[in-house]
Amino acid sequence: MSSSLYKGVLVVGKFLEDLHRYEYDIAPETPVQRLLFPEDKPKLRKTSIDQIDYIPDYVLEQLFTHINDLPKEITPIVWVAFKTGLRVSDVLGLTSGCLVKLNGKYSIVTDIEKTYVQGHRIPIDEKLADILAVLIQHSKEKSNQDNNPEGLIFVRYRGARKGRPFSQHWLLRQLNELAMKKNITDENGNVFHFKTHQFRHTYAVKMLNGGADILTVQELLAHASPEMTLRYAKLLDDTKRKAFETVINQGVFSFDLNGDVQEIKVGEDIPAEILNALWQDHKLNAMDNPYGTCHARLKGECPHMEAPPCLTCNGGSPCKDLAIGFSELDVQKYELHIKTTSKAIEAAKQHGREDMAEKNEKNLLRFQGILTNLQEGNIIFGRQDRIKRKVSAGNG
Numbered sequence: 001m002s003s004s005l006y007k008g009v010l011v012v013g014k015f016l017e018d019l020h021r022y023e024y025d026i027a028p029e030t031p032v033q034r035l036l037f038p039e040d041k042p043k044l045r046k047t048s049i050d051q052i053d054y055i056p057d058y059v060l061e062q063l064f065t066h067i068n069d070l071p072k073e074i075t076p077i078v079w080v081a082f083k084t085g086l087r088v089s090d091v092l093g094l095t096s097g098c099l100v101k102l103n104g105k106y107s108i109v110t111d112i113e114k115t116y117v118q119g120h121r122i123p124i125d126e127k128l129a130d131i132l133a134v135l136i137q138h139s140k141e142k143s144n145q146d147n148n149p150e151g152l153i154f155v156r157y158r159g160a161r162k163g164r165p166f167s168q169h170w171l172l173r174q175l176n177e178l179a180m181k182k183n184i185t186d187e188n189g190n191v192f193h194f195k196t197h198q199f200r201h202t203y204a205v206k207m208l209n210g211g212a213d214i215l216t217v218q219e220l221l222a223h224a225s226p227e228m229t230l231r232y233a234k235l236l237d238d239t240k241r242k243a244f245e246t247v248i249n250q251g252v253f254s255f256d257l258n259g260d261v262q263e264i265k266v267g268e269d270i271p272a273e274i275l276n277a278l279w280q281d282h283k284l285n286a287m288d289n290p291y292g293t294c295h296a297r298l299k300g301e302c303p304h305m306e307a308p309p310c311l312t313c314n315g316g317s318p319c320k321d322l323a324i325g326f327s328e329l330d331v332q333k334y335e336l337h338i339k340t341t342s343k344a345i346e347a348a349k350q351h352g353r354e355d356m357a358e359k360n361e362k363n364l365l366r367f368q369g370i371l372t373n374l375q376e377g378n379i380i381f382g383r384q385d386r387i388k389r390k391v392s393a394g395n396g
Contacts, residue, residue, distance in 0.1 A: 054201035085203030
């Protein structure tokens with residue numbers, strides 16, 4: 001109700017402003033600012049994390065079972081929305097130039113209206129690329145400057161909407177009529193009610209559930225800030241717990257004394273309560289690093305946290321035998337170092353460990369300095385004397 005009231009107050013305010021602006025006779029003499037005050041607008045309740053409206057797998061299975069019963073124009077729209085996370089308005093705005101192939105991989109490239117992102121690129125699979133290729137070819141064959149001046153691929157070629165994309169309301173009506181006809185229900189047996197934005201939410205949930213990091217999902221969704229993406233991540237806490245338990249049930253892997261991986265069966269080598277403790281420790285205490293997830297760092301027990309050996313063993317300088325920049329992967333390595341160290345600093349501060357945060361901040365500066373040098377095309381080599389000797393020998 002508060003949302004409707006809020007919108008109603010905004011509409012009234014806009015109406016009164018227009019009366020003043022265009023000097024209508026019925027315009028009130030009192031300025032609008034003195035008629036409507038900020039406190040007149042009801043405060044909107046924030047949506048609960050649990051209320052992010054995505055489509056559960058239980059419903060998706062039913063939808064895709066009956067997807068060919070939708071009008072043929074709608075089926076590809078559903079696939080594009082589901083596989084890209086684009087807003088339906090942006091899907092309907094795709095043009096014949098949206099499909100791009102680079103290094104043998106396909107992407108959709110389009111402008112995002114809501115966040116003003118130009119040339120937004122989303123990777124897609126070959127099946128979706130094939131669908132788009134057919135739509136693009138069809139659009140090119142049927143289009144001209146009169147019926148499709150913008151080169152849209154989801155367009156009306158005649159009628160009142162000639163040259164304009166399909167209506168979102170029409171799309172939504174067809175989806176919900178399908179749900180009624182084919183009895184597409186939620187797990188409680190209620191007919192599922194589709195909304196256009198659900199496909200975008202579903203894409204985000206599936207990406208995060210599949211292991212994609214927050215920044216990647218933020219970029220794929222073209223979110224202006226990470227706040228919305230973080231809401232999806234919080235929603236998945238229970239899902240992560242279930243996934244964790246599934247992995248545990250498949251067999252936990254540990255390291256034996258020789259450093260080889262050995263399998264540990266649940267209930268045989270580890271009591272069940274230890275597994276629960278492991279989850280809590282992993283969730284609350286563990287911290288990422290480039291080699292895995294460290295359970296010692298937050299407790300301050302890692303002797304190498306403050307000074308990574310390869311970068312400090314030579315009297316605080318990098319090892320004489322360390323060369324950085326010869327491998328094309330070195331830039332990615334130090335980008336990863338920076339990302340994991342930044343997360344470590346954040347986690348340490350959240351747990352009140354300013355001492356650990358300070359140590360990690362020193363490392364962060366070290367990693368950032370190295371990355372800057374690499375990005376400038378420089379090479380860092382501990383044994384400069386070797387290079388000098390080789391140069392001298394070459395000159396001789």
